[in-house]
Amino acid sequence: MVRHVVGVPELAMRAATVAGRLEALEADEAVWCLDQLIRGALWGDADAMEAMLAAAYWLVTVDVDADYGWITELFEAAYRAERASVVAMLRDAPPVRGLAAGRKLPEVRLPLEREITxxxxxxxxxxxxxxxxxxxxxxxxxxxxxxxxxxxxxxxxxxxxxxxxxxxxxxxxxxxxxxxxxxxxxxxxxxxxxxxxxPTGVALKILPTLPLKMLRQVAGSGELHELVQEAAGRLVRLREERTAPWRV
CATH class of the missing domain: 1.25.10 (Leucine-rich Repeat Variant)
Structure with missing residues (x-):
C-alpha cells in the first residue's frame, strides 16, 4: 500500500488511494495498517511519512455523513484492538475554545469608500x-x-x-x-x-504527521483540548520507545 501511495503524484490522489486500499480490507486489517503507518512515520521512514500524510488528509476531508458506517467500523475495530493512536485519529470533539454565544468574527475592513458584498x-x-x-x-x-x-x-x-x-x-x-x-x-x-x-478532530488527525519536536510542544501546551495533548504525548512515547513498524 505504501509503495502504491507514493507512486501517485498529488496529495488528493494519494488520499483517494489510501481510502480505496483500506476500504478493500476488513476493518481490523485496515486499523492494523493505519497503526503501522503511524509507527512508520514516527520512526522516520520517508515513504511511510508520505503515506501517513495522505491518510491524514483523507480523514480530514472524508465525507463523514456518507462514510459514517465505515468510519464507525474502523473506530470500533481500533478500540477492540487497543490501538490507541488510531482511536485518537478517528475521534472528534468540540473545540476547547470558541466565540462567546451570539458573537461573530468582525467584518474585514477594505480600503474602499463603500460597502463591499x-x-x-x-x-x-x-x-x-x-x-x-x-x-x-x-x-x-x-x-x-x-x-x-x-x-x-x-x-x-x-x-x-x-x-x-x-x-x-x-x-x-x-x-x-x-x-x-x-x-x-x-x-x-x-x-x-x-x-x-x-476542530479537535482535525488536530487529532494531523498529529501523526508532525515531527517529534512539535509533538512535544503540543503535548505540553496546556491550552489545547485534553484529547489532543494526550494523543501527542502518546505519540512522543511511541517514538521514544522506538517501537518499529511492520513487526508489531
Missing amino acids: LGERRMMASERERKLLDRLLMDPSPLVIGKLLSNPQLRVRDVLVIAARRPTVPELVNEVACHPVWFRKVEVREALARNPFG
Missing part, C-alpha cells in the same frame, strides 16, 4: 493586489478564505495568519486543512493542530 470580496480574493490580500486574510467568510487559499500570490506566512488566527471559527480552520497545497506544509499543519479554536 460577499461576492465582490470573493472576486477580490483572486486578485494580485497585496493591500487587498493582506486585509482579506482576516475575512470571516469561509467562501472568501477558500478562494483566497487558491490565489497563487499567497505565501506560507499568509496562510499561517489564517491557520493560527485567534479567535476564529472551525469553518475557517477547515478551509486551510482541506486545501491540498497548504496541508503539505508542516508549519501550516502545526498551526492548525495548535489552534484551540479549531
Whole structure:
C-alpha cells in the first residue's frame, strides 16, 4: 500500500488511494495498517511519512455523513484492538475554545469608500493586489478564505495568519486543512493542530504527521483540548520507545 501511495503524484490522489486500499480490507486489517503507518512515520521512514500524510488528509476531508458506517467500523475495530493512536485519529470533539454565544468574527475592513458584498470580496480574493490580500486574510467568510487559499500570490506566512488566527471559527480552520497545497506544509499543519479554536478532530488527525519536536510542544501546551495533548504525548512515547513498524 505504501509503495502504491507514493507512486501517485498529488496529495488528493494519494488520499483517494489510501481510502480505496483500506476500504478493500476488513476493518481490523485496515486499523492494523493505519497503526503501522503511524509507527512508520514516527520512526522516520520517508515513504511511510508520505503515506501517513495522505491518510491524514483523507480523514480530514472524508465525507463523514456518507462514510459514517465505515468510519464507525474502523473506530470500533481500533478500540477492540487497543490501538490507541488510531482511536485518537478517528475521534472528534468540540473545540476547547470558541466565540462567546451570539458573537461573530468582525467584518474585514477594505480600503474602499463603500460597502463591499460577499461576492465582490470573493472576486477580490483572486486578485494580485497585496493591500487587498493582506486585509482579506482576516475575512470571516469561509467562501472568501477558500478562494483566497487558491490565489497563487499567497505565501506560507499568509496562510499561517489564517491557520493560527485567534479567535476564529472551525469553518475557517477547515478551509486551510482541506486545501491540498497548504496541508503539505508542516508549519501550516502545526498551526492548525495548535489552534484551540479549531476542530479537535482535525488536530487529532494531523498529529501523526508532525515531527517529534512539535509533538512535544503540543503535548505540553496546556491550552489545547485534553484529547489532543494526550494523543501527542502518546505519540512522543511511541517514538521514544522506538517501537518499529511492520513487526508489531
